[in-house]
Amino acid sequence: MFTGDGKGKSTAAFGMALRAYNQKFSIGVFQFVKSPKWKVGEEAVFTTLAGLEGAPAVEWHKMGQGWSWIKKKSDGIDPAEAAKQGWDEVKRRLANETHDFYLLDEFTYPIEWGWIDIDDVCHTLTHRPGTQHVVMTGRRAHPRLIEVADLVTEMRKIKHPMDEGRKGQKGIEW
Amino acid sequence: MFTGDGKGKSTAAFGMALRAYNQKFSIGVFQFVKSPKWKVGEEAVFTTLAGLEGAPAVEWHKMGQGWSWIKKKSDGIDPAEAAKQGWDEVKRRLANETHDFYLLDEFTYPIEWGWIDIDDVCHTLTHRPGTQHVVMTGRRAHPRLIEVADLVTEMRKIKHPMDEGRKGQKGIEW
Numbered sequence: 001m002f003t004g005d006g007k008g009k010s011t012a013a014f015g016m017a018l019r020a021y022n023q024k025f026s027i028g029v030f031q032f033v034k035s036p037k038w039k040v041g042e043e044a045v046f047t048t049l050a051g052l053e054g055a056p057a058v059e060w061h062k063m064g065q066g067w068s069w070i071k072k073k074s075d076g077i078d079p080a081e082a083a084k085q086g087w088d089e090v091k092r093r094l095a096n097e098t099h100d101f102y103l104l105d106e107f108t109y110p111i112e113w114g115w116i117d118i119d120d121v122c123h124t125l126t127h128r129p130g131t132q133h134v135v136m137t138g139r140r141a142h143p144r145l146i147e148v149a150d151l152v153t154e155m156r157k158i159k160h161p162m163d164e165g166r167k168g169q170k171g172i173e174w
Numbered sequence: 175m176f177t178g179d180g181k182g183k184s185t186a187a188f189g190m191a192l193r194a195y196n197q198k199f200s201i202g203v204f205q206f207v208k209s210p211k212w213k214v215g216e217e218a219v220f221t222t223l224a225g226l227e228g229a230p231a232v233e234w235h236k237m238g239q240g241w242s243w244i245k246k247k248s249d250g251i252d253p254a255e256a257a258k259q260g261w262d263e264v265k266r267r268l269a270n271e272t273h274d275f276y277l278l279d280e281f282t283y284p285i286e287w288g289w290i291d292i293d294d295v296c297h298t299l300t301h302r303p304g305t306q307h308v309v310m311t312g313r314r315a316h317p318r319l320i321e322v323a324d325l326v327t328e329m330r331k332i333k334h335p336m337d338e339g340r341k342g343q344k345g346i347e348w
Contacts, residue, residue: 002182015192158326
């Protein structure tokens with residue numbers, strides 16, 4: 001679990017996915033964000049890595065454009081409904097032990113907004129079968145999420161260039 | 175700059191290197207650590223990435239085994255001397271604009287121990303030519319280092335499984 005206001009939460013989580021990849025872990029990335037523009041750099045590299053010989057499976061699913069496993073799509077899908085669909089799929093995969101490593105990016109927000117039930121999340125994580133690893137990111141992690149997590153790091157912002165009105169930079173911010 | 179006692183400093187820095195790679199930035203990784211065992215997962219993946227068609231240059235240098243550009247090696251090399259050699263090379267490369275992205279991993283320690291001069295580091299970073307990006311990791315970053323850095327995130331440990339005596343896990347800790 002990487003939480004807090006500082007930079008590096010998702011970046012650290014994707015860094016962990018790199019290690020998992022190197023150990024041939026099957027990886028499932030689930031981005032619980034609206035904008036499909038985010039983390040394109042990471043996605044491009046993992047797509048490349050997934051295509052190499054002997055590579056483990058790497059699946060990358062984004063809520064923003066509608067989850068890939070949902071056939072019927074509508075532009076006006078309710079984000080609360082979409083978030084719930086994402087979590088239901090993650091639950092199914094955890095039950096089936098589909099992946100070795102799950103990255104639930106920006107997962108704290110749909111919980112914060114009450115779209116995904118915190119009791120259900122805690123129960124599912126605590127009782128997940130096998131040795132599946134689940135890494136979550138996002139600000140203001142629910143205290144119960146911190147309770148069930150093994151490893152929690154808070155990223156605290158000490159200094160950020162955008163504080164001084166500077167713009168994000170290619171290759172650094174995205 | 176990623177500092178603090180929490181997990182994810184180097185992992186976040188390598189995640190940033192992923193983004194840099196995706197933007198075709200030339201990358202230089204310099205690990206200022208004694209043990210060559212660390213971060214082997216990341217190194218393996220970046221070595222793979224560097225070998226792909228159209229990939230930018232990725233160089234990976236480790237102090238632990240003696241820097242690769244130093245021909246004359248001795249097993250009993252003084253770590254203070256080795257750290258200084260590493261920094262001298264980084265300085266030369268910054269002056270020559272050799273890379274677009276530098277990762278100085280665990281760089282805060284040789285500074286803390288007085289092996290590398292903080293004035294020299296601050297002056298070199300402040301006056302580096304072009305648009306070279308430098309990312310540093312390590313605990314207890316020197317206050318002057320925080321001053322010259324654009325972006326500083328402190329990783330604060332909230333919870334770590336090893337606190338409860340559990341061992342590190344493959345694909346997660348390495």
